[in-house]
Amino acid sequence: MGLRHFLDKLKRKVEPGSSLHFLYATLEALDTFLYVPNKVTTKGAHIRDAVDLKRVMTAVVIALMPPLLFGIWNIGYEHFHILGMQTNLWQNFGYGLIKFLPIVIVSYLAGGLVEVIFAQINKEEVSEGYLVTGLLIPMIIPVDTPLWMVALAAIFATIFGKEVFGGTGYNIFNPALLARAFLFFSYPRWMSGDKVWIAGLPDGISGATPLGQLSQATTVEQLNAIHAHFSVADMFFGFIPGSIGETSTLAILIGAAFLIYTGVGSWKTMLAAFIGGGFMGWLLNIFATPTNPYMAVPFWEHWLLGGFAFGMVYMLTDPVSSAHTELGKWIYGFLAGLMAILIRVLNPAYPEGVMLAILLMNMFAPLIDYLVVNGHIKRRMKHAQLLNGMNLKI
Amino acid sequence: MPRIIKLKRGLNINLKGKPEKKITELPLTETYALKPTDYKFITPKVQAKLGERVKAGDVLFYDKYKPEIVFTSPVSGEIVNIRRGERRRILEYIVKADEQIDYKLFPTGNASSLTREEIIDNLIKSGLWAAIIQRPYGIIADPNQAPKAVHISTFDSAPLAPDYQFIFKDDLEDFQLGVDIMAKISNAKIFLNLDGTITDNIFANVKNVEFSSFIGKHPIGNVGVQIHHLTPIMKGETVWTVSVQDIVFIGRLFRTGKYDLTRLIALAGSEVKNPHYYRVIAGTNVYDIIKQQVTNKNIRIISGNVLTGTKIDKKGYLGRYDNMITVIPEGNYYEFMAWAGLGLKKFSTSWTFLSWLFPKKEWVLDTNLHGGVRPFVITGRMDKVLPMDIMPEYLLKAILANDIDRMESLGIYEIIEEDFALCEFVCVSKIEIQDIVRQGIAAMIKEMS
Numbered sequence: 001m002g003l004r005h006f007l008d009k010l011k012r013k014v015e016p017g018s019s020l021h022f023l024y025a026t027l028e029a030l031d032t033f034l035y036v037p038n039k040v041t042t043k044g045a046h047i048r049d050a051v052d053l054k055r056v057m058t059a060v061v062i063a064l065m066p067p068l069l070f071g072i073w074n075i076g077y078e079h080f081h082i083l084g085m086q087t088n089l090w091q092n093f094g095y096g097l098i099k100f101l102p103i104v105i106v107s108y109l110a111g112g113l114v115e116v117i118f119a120q121i122n123k124e125e126v127s128e129g130y131l132v133t134g135l136l137i138p139m140i141i142p143v144d145t146p147l148w149m150v151a152l153a154a155i156f157a158t159i160f161g162k163e164v165f166g167g168t169g170y171n172i173f174n175p176a177l178l179a180r181a182f183l184f185f186s187y188p189r190w191m192s193g194d195k196v197w198i199a200g201l202p203d204g205i206s207g208a209t210p211l212g213q214l215s216q217a218t219t220v221e222q223l224n225a226i227h228a229h230f231s232v233a234d235m236f237f238g239f240i241p242g243s244i245g246e247t248s249t250l251a252i253l254i255g256a257a258f259l260i261y262t263g264v265g266s267w268k269t270m271l272a273a274f275i276g277g278g279f280m281g282w283l284l285n286i287f288a289t290p291t292n293p294y295m296a297v298p299f300w301e302h303w304l305l306g307g308f309a310f311g312m313v314y315m316l317t318d319p320v321s322s323a324h325t326e327l328g329k330w331i332y333g334f335l336a337g338l339m340a341i342l343i344r345v346l347n348p349a350y351p352e353g354v355m356l357a358i359l360l361m362n363m364f365a366p367l368i369d370y371l372v373v374n375g376h377i378k379r380r381m382k383h384a385q386l387l388n389g390m391n392l393k394i
Numbered sequence: 395m396p397r398i399i400k401l402k403r404g405l406n407i408n409l410k411g412k413p414e415k416k417i418t419e420l421p422l423t424e425t426y427a428l429k430p431t432d433y434k435f436i437t438p439k440v441q442a443k444l445g446e447r448v449k450a451g452d453v454l455f456y457d458k459y460k461p462e463i464v465f466t467s468p469v470s471g472e473i474v475n476i477r478r479g480e481r482r483r484i485l486e487y488i489v490k491a492d493e494q495i496d497y498k499l500f501p502t503g504n505a506s507s508l509t510r511e512e513i514i515d516n517l518i519k520s521g522l523w524a525a526i527i528q529r530p531y532g533i534i535a536d537p538n539q540a541p542k543a544v545h546i547s548t549f550d551s552a553p554l555a556p557d558y559q560f561i562f563k564d565d566l567e568d569f570q571l572g573v574d575i576m577a578k579i580s581n582a583k584i585f586l587n588l589d590g591t592i593t594d595n596i597f598a599n600v601k602n603v604e605f606s607s608f609i610g611k612h613p614i615g616n617v618g619v620q621i622h623h624l625t626p627i628m629k630g631e632t633v634w635t636v637s638v639q640d641i642v643f644i645g646r647l648f649r650t651g652k653y654d655l656t657r658l659i660a661l662a663g664s665e666v667k668n669p670h671y672y673r674v675i676a677g678t679n680v681y682d683i684i685k686q687q688v689t690n691k692n693i694r695i696i697s698g699n700v701l702t703g704t705k706i707d708k709k710g711y712l713g714r715y716d717n718m719i720t721v722i723p724e725g726n727y728y729e730f731m732a733w734a735g736l737g738l739k740k741f742s743t744s745w746t747f748l749s750w751l752f753p754k755k756e757w758v759l760d761t762n763l764h765g766g767v768r769p770f771v772i773t774g775r776m777d778k779v780l781p782m783d784i785m786p787e788y789l790l791k792a793i794l795a796n797d798i799d800r801m802e803s804l805g806i807y808e809i810i811e812e813d814f815a816l817c818e819f820v821c822v823s824k825i826e827i828q829d830i831v832r833q834g835i836a837a838m839i840k841e842m843s
Contacts, residue, residue, distance in 0.1 A: 047407070055744070055765075
């Protein structure tokens with residue numbers, strides 16, 4: 001137990017009163033990362049379930065692995081593909097890793113630092129929430145995002161997305177999505193258009209996402225041309241440009257299966273979101289006109305395009321900012337899916353609506369829960385009266 | 395036909411160290427204690443002084459705010475210590491027992507020979523009134539407020555709990571007498587709630603009661619859960635609950651005139667060599683019981699079950715209402731990267747661990763928290779272990795916000811700490827949920843007084 005001994009020695013050095021005390025939260029975080037603490041129960045339930053927040057967050061990180069690994073590979077694939085080069089799996093992956101690693105390191109460092117500072121100030125332990133947020137941020141931005149922007153977004157998200165509300169567990173919005181929204185509105189040139197999605201894109205070539213192209217289409221012929229370029233299989237497997245983690249619907253579904261299996265992500269929210277999105281897409285299909293061919297994109301294709309699957313699986317289900325009641329999850333998910341496609345297709349400014357739809361629903365989640373809980377209370381009172389009437393009569 | 399109520403939600407924690415059906419008769423131990431902390435929300439005032447001699451049934455202390463509610467000594471002897479804690483709060487009243495117990499004698503009789511007032515008077519004076527617990531709040535009942543129903547749970551579903559079919563098989567006469575007494579003083583229906591999985595239930599022949607059968611997982615045996623599904627408690631109503639053991643004590647009091655708290659308890663848990671039953675008197679020092687049975691030093695001794703019991707010293711005392719002593723390992727160790735790994739050896743309700751592959755395994759669980767305390771995150775996990783039509787997380791949030799109206803409408807009247815014990819067990823943020831429930835109940839009592 002050399003490491004344990006070493007940590008104990010270090011911990012004594014950062015105790016209150018010592019000159020190194022400002023490092024206390026950092027060391028505490030490192031310590032609980034390496035070791036499950038020796039804390040014991042004192043009363044009440046003397047035994048406890050082995051699961052803790054760290055395990056839950058770790059499960060989310062594991063669930064993020066399929067789209068993450070695919071995304072890294074796809075960075076390389078898109079890069080070499082547009083240059084017309086033939087490369088193998090490892091070349092693609094290696095290139096992707098070189099591009100992706102700096103982003104994720106900056107994201108973890110910048111946001112993690114803010115977390116540690118706040119934990120130190122508030123005399124709390126560092127919460128595990130950033131384990132997920134720090135990985136989500138790099139996965140939902142274009143590969144060409146400058147590193148300083150990543151850092152700024154991570155810091156903004158941690159301070160204004162979480163800490164101002166009181167830290168993990170109290171935030172209203174999904175912090176990672178807030179980071180993206182921050183970048184989107186502050187630096188729109190870097191977050192949309194046809195230049196940012198492919199690393200090392202040569203000048204004069206368009207690297208627009210299928211969604212970006214579809215939203216620009218003005219005739220049915222153009223729509224068909226785009227479909228000829230990107231097959232449905234490409235969209236499903238993810239061989240398309242886009243934010244780093246969002247492109248492969250298949251990889252996302254594998255992650256979703258893991259989230260559902262472990263019970264960490266709500267299948268109700270996910271299913272409702274897909275139904276909601278499909279429903280809206282279908283409505284738009286009905287009212288599609290030749291002058292607005294975007295509305296004619298088949299409803300199920302919306303599931304494969306852009307950030308829909310990623311957002312609905314990983315971000316909408318965030319246990320803190322999501323609706324909490326079981327009925328509420330159905331309503332919340334359905335409306336999020338519906339709004340995402342509605343915004344995506346009908347707004348003229350941006351080609352994607354998932355981010356805004358989720359943030360909007362984050363805002364309404366407490367209201368949905370409030371109504372569901374009130375309904376529960378009324379039903380409960382009625383049921384109680386009924387039972388009493390039945391069982392107490394002599 | 396009794397009604398059968400099947401409930402899906404809940405959790406059985408299959409622990410190692412179940413008590414074997416064997417009884418050890420122990421001689422009287424040297425000291426016994428009555429712990430005011432066993433009685434919720436009372437303020438003890440000293441009656442018997444240090445050094446005084448008492449009989450079994452003599453008053454040791456009473457409640458400052460309801461002086462008629464007295465607490466009496468389980469044995470005769472000399473008061474050798476009144477242990478106090480912070481702000482001189484009395485923790486333990488310790489009585490050195492005589493070799494032969496000298497009982498104070500109370501009037502005997504039965505439900506038809508005595509009047510309601512005589513019975514109540516007898517119960518109060520003997521100290522057995524403390525056996526009658528009132529819902530809401532789980533406090534000692536108010537003799538002046540009649541309940542709408544009386545509930546008795548005839549089984550304990552907690553981990554390692556004693557088998558009531560075994561420990562009460564010779565007490566059924568006293569039990570019937572006690573039931574009749576309760577019917578007389580409450581003027582209400584007596585609900586006898588049975589374990590629906592047992593055939594030939596020893597309680598099935600009790601008269602003067604209304605039967606209901608319950609099938610499900612823990613906390614199915616909690617009387618609070620049963621009340622919820624039979625006669626839910628609304629604002630302003632009260633229900634009385636009495637444990638089977640206390641009904642037997644009441645019956646015994648009226649048959650023999652003695653305040654005799656002799657009972658069978660289970661000694662259980664993975665650290666006990668030979669888990670089985672002991673015949674003791676409530677409040678006994680546990681040292682004589684565990685000294686032969688436990689060799690390991692790094693252990694937790696619990697008066698009560700692992701979910702709701704009280705941590706005691708190896709020379710501590712059995713709680714007034716506790717039907718078992720549980721001994722489990724302490725969990726004061728570090729574990730390297732325990733949040734990673736497959737989790738084959740970790741009991742959890744979460745499928746992030748693979749331990750669900752062994753549903754039949756008997757687990758040895760220790761007292762490690764398995765994580766640090768974190769902010770309250772609503773995960774929906776608590777819903778799955780509370781078989782009541784109550785939203786546990788919303789109720790807890792209402793308590794934390796001290797929102798009386800919301801607590802009321804979300805069901806604070808129907809629950810006590812033990813009903814939320816499993817919620818505490820599954821909480822990922824490692825929050826002391828039962829403590830929050832207690833806070834909520836305290837706030838309600840304050841609000842209503």
